[in-house]
Amino acid sequence: MNSAVIVLLAGAIYLAMYFSYGKSLQSKVVKADPNRPTPAHRLYDGVDYVPAHPLVLYGHHFASIAGAGPIVGPAIAMAWGWLPGLLWVWFGNVFIGAVHDYLALMSSVRYDGKSVQWIAGRLMSRKTGVAFEVYIWFALLLVVAAFVAVTAKLLTVTPQAATATLLFLLVAVILGYLMYKVRLDFKLATIIGIVLLIAAVWIGLKYPLVFVDGQTDTTSAAYTTAYHYWNIILMVYIIIAASLPVWILLQPRDYLNAYILWFGLIFGGIAFIFLAKDFTAPAYTTWSAYVVTGIGEGGSSVPVASPFWPTIPLIIACGSLSGFHSLVGSGTTSKQLDNEIHGLMVGYGGMFTEGFLSTIVITAIAVYGVQLTGLQPEQWATEYITKGGLGTFLGGYAKAVSEFYGVSETFGKTFATLWVSAFTLTSLDTATRLGRFAWQELFSMVTDTSKGIAKILTNKWVASIIIAGIGTYLAWGAGYKVIWPAFSAMNQMLASIAMMTAALWVAKVQQAGKWSWAVIIPALFLWITVTAAIIWYLIYVPMTGQYLIAVKGALVVSLFLNLLLAWDFWVAWKRPSEEYAASAA
Numbered sequence: 001m002n003s004a005v006i007v008l009l010a011g012a013i014y015l016a017m018y019f020s021y022g023k024s025l026q027s028k029v030v031k032a033d034p035n036r037p038t039p040a041h042r043l044y045d046g047v048d049y050v051p052a053h054p055l056v057l058y059g060h061h062f063a064s065i066a067g068a069g070p071i072v073g074p075a076i077a078m079a080w081g082w083l084p085g086l087l088w089v090w091f092g093n094v095f096i097g098a099v100h101d102y103l104a105l106m107s108s109v110r111y112d113g114k115s116v117q118w119i120a121g122r123l124m125s126r127k128t129g130v131a132f133e134v135y136i137w138f139a140l141l142l143v144v145a146a147f148v149a150v151t152a153k154l155l156t157v158t159p160q161a162a163t164a165t166l167l168f169l170l171v172a173v174i175l176g177y178l179m180y181k182v183r184l185d186f187k188l189a190t191i192i193g194i195v196l197l198i199a200a201v202w203i204g205l206k207y208p209l210v211f212v213d214g215q216t217d218t219t220s221a222a223y224t225t226a227y228h229y230w231n232i233i234l235m236v237y238i239i240i241a242a243s244l245p246v247w248i249l250l251q252p253r254d255y256l257n258a259y260i261l262w263f264g265l266i267f268g269g270i271a272f273i274f275l276a277k278d279f280t281a282p283a284y285t286t287w288s289a290y291v292v293t294g295i296g297e298g299g300s301s302v303p304v305a306s307p308f309w310p311t312i313p314l315i316i317a318c319g320s321l322s323g324f325h326s327l328v329g330s331g332t333t334s335k336q337l338d339n340e341i342h343g344l345m346v347g348y349g350g351m352f353t354e355g356f357l358s359t360i361v362i363t364a365i366a367v368y369g370v371q372l373t374g375l376q377p378e379q380w381a382t383e384y385i386t387k388g389g390l391g392t393f394l395g396g397y398a399k400a401v402s403e404f405y406g407v408s409e410t411f412g413k414t415f416a417t418l419w420v421s422a423f424t425l426t427s428l429d430t431a432t433r434l435g436r437f438a439w440q441e442l443f444s445m446v447t448d449t450s451k452g453i454a455k456i457l458t459n460k461w462v463a464s465i466i467i468a469g470i471g472t473y474l475a476w477g478a479g480y481k482v483i484w485p486a487f488s489a490m491n492q493m494l495a496s497i498a499m500m501t502a503a504l505w506v507a508k509v510q511q512a513g514k515w516s517w518a519v520i521i522p523a524l525f526l527w528i529t530v531t532a533a534i535i536w537y538l539i540y541v542p543m544t545g546q547y548l549i550a551v552k553g554a555l556v557v558s559l560f561l562n563l564l565l566a567w568d569f570w571v572a573w574k575r576p577s578e579e580y581a582a583s584a585a
Contacts, residue, residue: 001279003272003363003400010090010359011269014352017094022348025099029512029519030106032340039113040336047245049113051338053186054345056179059258060251061333062350065101065325066261066357067427068150068390068420069318074358075365075393077315079291079384080308081284082366086359088312092320093355096522098348100495101325103502103519105347108330109337116330118441120501120565123508123580124572128565132497133442135561136327137467139494140435142487143324144238144471147428152230152475154421155209156223157216160414161421162230164204168422169237171196172253180247190255197256205414228476234428235472241429242436242464246336250429257422261357264419268360268397271404272367279366285381291315293385294542295551302542303385310532313492319358321526323494324431325351331434364396372396390420435467436460489537489555492530493562499523500569507573508580527566534559 026032040051052060077085104116111119117136121129155162175193178184184192215226241249290303292311306315313321329347337343365388370377372395373387380388398412440458456462503523507516534555543551 001283001366002276003279003367004274004276006086006359006363006366007269007272010356013090013094014356017098018344018349018352021094022098022102022344024515025102025348025518026341026344028515029506029510030103030340030343031510032106032343034339034341036340038109038337038340039334040338043112043335046247048332049335050245050247050251052247052251052336054338054342056251056255057333057336057338057342058346058350059255060246060336061105061254061328061346062353063254063257063261063423063426064328064332064430065318065322065350065427066354066423067147067318067324068424069322069324069427070354070358071319071361071393071420072390073316074319074361075389076291076385077312078281078362078365078369078388078392079285079289079380080312081282081289081380082279082362083283084308084312085316086362088316089320089355089358089362092313092316093351093358096495096499096526097321097325097355098351099519099522100321100499100502101329101351102343102347103506104326104498105329105334105337106340106343107502107505108334109340109343113335114330115437115441116326116498116501117438119330119505120497123501123504124565124568128568130442131561131564133438135490135558136494137435137438137442139323139487139490140327140431140438141467141471141474142490143431144428144435144467145474146487147424147431148231148234148238148472148475151234151421151424151428152227153218154417154424155230156211156226157218158414158417158421159208159210159216160204161418162204162209163207164200164418165421165425166209167200167203168197168253168256169249171200172249172256175252175256176248179252193252193256194259197259201415201418204418205411231472231476234425235468238429238432239461239464239468242432242468243460246332250332250433251336254426257426260419260422261353264415265353265357265360267401267405268364269356271400272360272363275400275404277367277400280368280370280377281366282377282380285377289381290383290385292537292541295544296542297544303382304541307536310529310536313526313530314488314533314537316358317488317491319354319361321492321495323491323496323498324427326495326498327434328430331437332430360397361393364400365392368392368396368399372399394420432464432468432471436463439463439466489530489534490558492526493534493558496523496527496530497562497565499526500566504569504572508575508577511577527562531559531562534562 040049043049117132120132178189211226211229212222214220214222288305288307291306292304294302296302372392394416397416398409401412402409443454443457500523503519506512506519
């Protein structure tokens with residue numbers, strides 16, 4: 001196999017499925033109507049409900065869901081070989097992830113931009129909604145903790161990206177002002193934004209932001225000091241970003257970030273197509289490669305033989321399917337959709353772009369992985385987990401663009417790092433905003449009984465400070481690492497619950513007939529797979545001491561909640577469709 005075949009085949013699959021399967025979902029399941037006013041118009045408030053140009057919203061949605069997920073997961077899954085991971089990315093992306101994202105977005109649009117957890121409560125029971133809401137807030141707290149730490153680390157060890165990242169924010173505010181206050185022509189404003197973006201990257205390369213000399217050495221005290229500086233800066237940033245009107249920073253910043261990714265995808269995709277390099281990594285190693293790691297005595301890592309099924313969804317999330325996407329789609333994106341017809345490009349197309357990104361990641365490692373890790377193909381099943389991963393992708397991407405365009409590998413690696421850091425920051429502030437929404441929805445339930453307390457707790461600044469403060473506290477001492485292994489399981493469990501909610505909406509409210517099975521079958525498959533994966537994790541992955549309580553304790557609680565919500569789904573499913581007439585939007 002070679003890189004040109006895989007990249008071109010991926011493009012062909014995504015284009016074909018978008019214009020066939022996607023269009024059918026739009027017309028036969030969602031029944032999108034361009035004349036139906038969206039919540040962004042009906043409930044316009046200038047803060048959260050603001051109609052956006054479809055390209056701007058696509059950029060915001062895609063940049064928010066992407067993060068580091070579609071890069072890190074496929075990079076780790078290479079221990080099974082490049083073929084199993086690639087097939088899961090394509091299969092999951094087309095039949096589960098894109099359907100999940102699109103329906104989460106459009107069902108929210110039909111319910112005034114309400115969250116997927118609110119819709120679950122509406123379609124199943126009030127108890128389901130409350131339990132789902134609590135679950136999601138804690139899941140988002142872990143997202144904030146993890147991405148504060150990941151972003152702080154990236155900006156500390158790559159000071160070039162730090163300068164560019166801060167300048168991005170300034171450029172975004174300028175672009176937002178030009179687009180929404182000056183009402184400058186959209187194309188002209190975009191050109192100005194891109195020129196300023198390029199200038200920010202150039203300034204970043206020339207003038208890296210260094211807080212403490214020697215901070216790029218991750219074992220030094222200087223690194224820890226600079227890392228803590230970034231923790232504080234990021235906490236202040238996400239509080240502000242999560243509370244300001246979306247048009248000031250989030251919409252324009254994410255729109256510009258999307259150009260970074262598009263450029264990176266096209267830049268790398270063309271290189272891999274015309275280089276047509278042969279794959280050197282093994283296509284398949286073994287069914288149970290060493291992929292998942294546990295924690296042994298003294299906090300040491302313990303690689304565990306991990307069966308491809310059911311553990312694959314715990315490894316590859318965003319590139320194939322991810323529950324976090326349902327929170328973005330029903331949290332911020334649905335409140336900004338200008339026209340129902342735009343939903344397919346934003347929700348369905350956004351997920352396909354992630355799948356293409358993951359395809360590039362797998363291609364880069366399949367071509368250059370053996371050279372970069374020093375591992376022979378027969379060693380991959382057991383040793384790749386300790387020598388491969390994100391760094392292998394960054395190195396492989398840099399080599400490809402260097403060979404094809406003649407630029408230095410340093411430039412290629414710096415650009416790839418900027419690429420990753422830009423998206424971790426986007427996921428971070430979006431997660432904070434969604435955490436604010438979840439907190440407000442949860443405490444708005446006590447408005448009738450405790451109006452004063454509810455008013456204080458649902459204040460947008462208070463809600464943002466709570467999740468940002470606790471999340472930063474977890475990131476400060478790297479405590480998030482203790483519960484991070486459980487997060488991927490919680491995230492995918494969220495996807496299965498969101499998918500079941502979508503299945504109820506499609507079958508009972510939309511009455512989509514036989515097309516309902518396009519949602520029900522993947523929802524059941526996902527629920528069974530994720531539940532089996534968590535049970536496998538609980539039984540086979542070793543944990544000791546505090547790790548045992550934090551990681552496996554969280555998973556046991558999550559598994560119980562998963563079973564409870566599945567029962568609620570079954571009870572709701574048996575109700576006659578006539579009872580859902582009142583739920584129709």
